[in-house]
Amino acid sequence: MIPESEPLELPVLDVSQQLCTSSLSSLAAACKEWGFFLIINHGISKDIYNKICTLSKNLFNLPIETKLKLGPLSPDKTYTPHFIASPFFESLRVSGPDFTDSAQSSLDVLLGENDSEFSEVLQEYGSKMTELSKGVLKLVLTAIGDGIETKYYDSEFKNCHGYLRINNYTAPESLDEEAEGLGMHTDMSCVTIVYQDEIGGLQVRTRDGKWMNIIPSEGTLVVNLGDMLQAWSNERLRSSEHRVVLKKPVNRFSLAFFWCFEDEKVILAPDEVVGEGNTRTYKPFVCSDYLRFRESNEKGRFEKVGFTVKDFAGIGFPM
Ligand SMILES: O=C(O)CCC(=O)C(=O)O
Numbered sequence: 467m468i469p470e471s472e473p474l475e476l477p478v479l480d481v482s483q484q485l486c487t488s489s490l491s492s493l494a495a496a497c498k499e500w501g502f503f504l505i506i507n508h509g510i511s512k513d514i515y516n517k518i519c520t521l522s523k524n525l526f527n528l529p530i531e532t533k534l535k536l537g538p539l540s541p542d543k544t545y546t547p548h549f550i551a552s553p554f555f556e557s558l559r560v561s562g563p564d565f566t567d568s569a570q571s572s573l574d575v576l577l578g579e580n581d582s583e584f585s586e587v588l589q590e591y592g593s594k595m596t597e598l599s600k601g602v603l604k605l606v607l608t609a610i611g612d613g614i615e616t617k618y619y620d621s622e623f624k625n626c627h628g629y630l631r632i633n634n635y636t637a638p639e640s641l642d643e644e645a646e647g648l649g650m651h652t653d654m655s656c657v658t659i660v661y662q663d664e665i666g667g668l669q670v671r672t673r674d675g676k677w678m679n680i681i682p683s684e685g686t687l688v689v690n691l692g693d694m695l696q697a698w699s700n701e702r703l704r705s706s707e708h709r710v711v712l713k714k715p716v717n718r719f720s721l722a723f724f725w726c727f728e729d730e731k732v733i734l735a736p737d738e739v740v741g742e743g744n745t746r747t748y749k750p751f752v753c754s755d756y757l758r759f760r761e762s763n764e765k766g767r768f769e770k771v772g773f774t775v776k777d778f779a780g781i782g783f784p785m
């Protein structure tokens with residue numbers, strides 16, 4: 467069994483403030499070392515989480531036959547049933563930029579009717595998370611080097627898009643051993659912003675292989691850097707390896723907002739980001755080819771680390 471890490475001071479960023487040089491350098495260190503950090507004062511209210519949680523529970527409580535109308539064999543494929551990622555995990559995807567439309571079409575299939583309250587609240591959440599993701603990404607780029615954000619944000623990141631996964635973890639019946647709610651994985655995004663409810667269970671892996679608990683705290687969101695940023699930055703930014711463990715016999719709820727490059731984007735670290743005298747560690751690749759590689763590969767599928775962006779495009783890593 468892998469030991470759990472001693473509690474360490476986690477990087478917390480106040481995103482309502484202009485960051486000073488020392489906060490930027492601790493942000494850069496956190497992004498390189500951990501691949502994640504926490505944010506506060508992000509302007510997303512507790513109220514919106516409660517609403518999404520309550521409304522989503524009604525959907526997850528529908529019979530499985532109904533939910534499977536959006537399952538992996540359906541045209542929409544927006545619902546991931548239990549036993550794909552883990553026996554406990556199920557998830558509904560809502561895609562931007564028109565979150566209302568995406569939520570509405572899922573609801574039409576599930577309920578056969580409109581639920582404007584649900585689609586409106588998801589639109590509000592999606593728009594806020596879009597703005598937050600852009601802001602967070604700009605901060606990360608600013609942190610990794612002078613002028614990087616100014617030079618590359620517009621040219622490289624302006625076509626990014628977001629989608630939301632509403633995750634529901636059913637309560638494990640027996641807790642003789644900790645149940646794995648979601649196995650260790652990396653996200654395929656540039657950045658992912660996660661809200662976890664008060665149950666907790668999100669863990670991030672340190673470079674020396676220890677698991678660090680991310681204790682939930684009201685008003686705090688978790689930012690995980692994803693594979694796309696790891697490759698684009700030539701590993702100056704680390705893709706966070708994380709998982710969810712279920713330690714209590716209760717339902718757990720989370721929202722993960724993925725901010726990603728457009729499918730056709732060719733990912734190649736700019737020379738200035740690689741830095742003089744450093745070796746390039748990734749071949750250029752098309753974003754959608756990597757997504758397909760992860761989906762089609764048993765070990766890379768959904769949530770299993772085994773085949774990641776390093777295996778796909780890392781120089782000196784045979785595919
Ligand atoms: O449920 C969580 O806290 C994390 C979910 C997650 O990592 C994901 O959906 O990729």
Ligand SMILES: [Fe+2]
Nearest residue numbers: 651652653708
């Ligand atoms: Fe994740």
